[in-house]
Amino acid sequence: MATSVAAAPPGTDNKPRLSFWQIWNMSFGFLGIQFGFALQNANVSRIFETLGGTEIALYWLAAPLTGMLVQPIIGYMSDRTWSPKWGRRRPFFLVGAVLASFALLVMPNVSALWMAVGMLWIMDSSINISMEPFRALVGDLLPSEQRTTGFAAQTFFIGVGAVVASMLPWMFTNWFGIANTAPAGQIPPSVKYAFYIGAAAFFTAVLWTVLTTREYPPADMAEFEAEKRRTAGFWNGIRESFGGIFHMPKTMAQLAIVQFFSWLALFSMWIYTTPAVTSHIYHTTDTTSKLYNEGADWVGVCFATYNGVSAVAALLLPFIARATSRRFTHLLCLVAGGLGLISIYFIQDPKMLLVSMIGVGIAWASILSVPYAMLAGALPANKMGYYMGVFNFFIVIPQVVAGLILGFFTKTVFGGEAVYTLILGGVSMIISGLLTLRVHDADDIRLPADATIQTSSSGYDTTVESDPRV
Template sequence: MSFGFLGIQFGFALQNANTSRIFETLGGTEIALYWLAAPVTGLVVQPIIGYLSDRTWSPTWGRRRPFFMIGAVLASLALILMPNSSVLWMAVGMLWIMDTSINISMEPFRALVGDLLPSEQRTTGFAAQTFFIGIGAVVASMLPWMFTNWFGVDNTAPAGEIPDSVKWSFYMGAFAFFTAVLWTVIKTKEYPPHDMAAFAAEKAQTSFMHGVQETLSGIVTMPKTMRQLAVVQFFSWFALFSLWIYTTKAVTQHVYGTSDPISALYNEGADWVGVCFAVYNGVSALAALLLPLLARVTNRKITHLICLCCGGIGLISTYFISDPNLLLISMVGVGVAWSSILSMPYAILAGALPAHKMGFYMGVFNFFIVIPQIVAGSVLGFFTEKLFDGQAIYTLIVGGCAMIISGFLTLLVQDSD
């Protein structure tokens, strides 16, 4: 049931590691502002998909799997088109389409684990998702570097053009996204609602306005645990967004000493960022195997605290590094945090949700992922250009501090089924 996340993460990893590079190559300067496309689409799409998937049932396709396939088809097409953008506005538009499509596939995967696993298996279930996310992201993040160093594909191009190594990476990502999700659709069995009469009555109420009313009421009446986790999520995802937006700029400036996107040195640094992202995702895959053990020895809250502090220290440590190879050590801490962010909040949340609204509340929970990203996209550009004089390395330090704060706020969360 979790294997499809391997493909989904191909899309996310390629997006996270290469979108800023594509924007800069096409002449973009307001990078954080362009990135707002991603969280805004998640804010709108995920609650809608959660609401609809809760009210969907087909004897052939099940409840969540129709949305897996729709998202996979659209995302694969967007991955093919994104690196062929010829102007900046096209690249920004493709980011909107790509992120919308990825969200259509991703949200029901979270609900599927909550649907099919009992409470005592959910930590392991979400950790399994994290494992496949890590594996997919390792390969996807390294694809431009692999195409350049293993197959001799050019990683530079004339001004205003995307390098071939990036294009072929996105084509490979489209294939992996579609086939991995297709595997989950074919191999996973879903079970019908326990009370078909009650389900049919609820389904009969399905409409756009009813969905809006449900979303608004769901925000007001969300479980206490969900409200507490919202604050934790704000600071951790604020930190992640600073990582995704500004690592390329920070590394090329601070470590490689260049800001010229058409120079060979810049593209070498941008490729190395992909390797760094591959390392943190690889660490997250391995850490996912250990998180259930650590949670049993301590608890889920302490586990999350430890992991987020590791991530915060990893981000802050980038300031003290001048050797690109040493950045991989910083990424180990980030990977430990990423592993926990993808599993522990969901394992804690699933036990606090009513079973018949699992998809809906998982979608609403996405608000607390995308709102901090919108805030980050709105303010980090000002911080970087005005307060930090364009030095993005200081933005990563801000992200590291936010991640440590998030860890300690986890101690205030009520974790009970």
């Protein structure tokens, strides 16, 4: 049964505060979305190597390029969608979930490298169809004082989903005895079963949000319809979507630089952690060997660890941000993540990688919430989905750069030692943190001494009575 919200003008900030369970329901779909992304991040490089791929960074270009194409267009379209029954964002949640679940079922059954690369395009496009409107939903439904909480709730579910999804191959092997090795050119059974579970989780979690959340109708339906007619047409949508990069609010332009360096670091981690760990710590590059597959499974455990840490850290971020500032909070978290990546070079005991992942998890929690909280306060309400989609360019561009240059650096500059690429990513993440101090955040105001903070039963939903902008 759907949880309704009282009518409020979406073009203003006079929105009612939502309860813990309303925020829970509207964020729950991210649990499923992260099942898809976590399985992709932890296993696609492994699949590429298993199928004989050597230019891993280039193959991974499929993911950011699809995001760059899909997210701004979906944001533009969802801003101009309204159904009395399904709302504005929820139709896109559902369509993306159906397509992504299908792709997750197919991906582990591919038999050739070109099929794997093509399926990555399809899978990433489908996940992005669901994901981008979830970001805009926070701006649509939550008043400014709850937006950090809303994005933190999404980050919590991202962390929980990624913990389980990243560990699935390891769990299937160590708990249920399912093989994690296979003949040359074949995907291990443990990986296949992990993707099947991920498909079911993705669809179920997104469907929960679709069925339990109601959206605000446009404040002025006649004006909404007139604007939709004025901007109708596919090519006009393309032009508007990609032209937005030249008309960004000041805060968005400053955050773009921060995003560039932080996502360059993340992409280096997702592409090269498996080859770095298997070669630098497990001392093997034979994808059919038991040792390689143990190392690849342990990378999944490491990824689960940083996502688990991020789920916990997400609950603390609103408190830290109020005690200091959003900018300082983001700096602190990114420095922790950068040091975590750099520390991998000094590790030989695989278990110690979990310590490195603590820093990465802290950074991941902040990357998924703080920039969006800063951005939401700088965007016009009637273009929330559009600008959130355009903002994705600054996740995509560093990933494209990474796909084009990291292979060269790894092979030529670093002599094939992928662990040095992780060090490069760590340095990039620290630079990103320092650049955060330049961002203008209108809502990020230090609390006066007599400010009153109320904490709900959720443990992270706080209200600052003395200044509603925080």
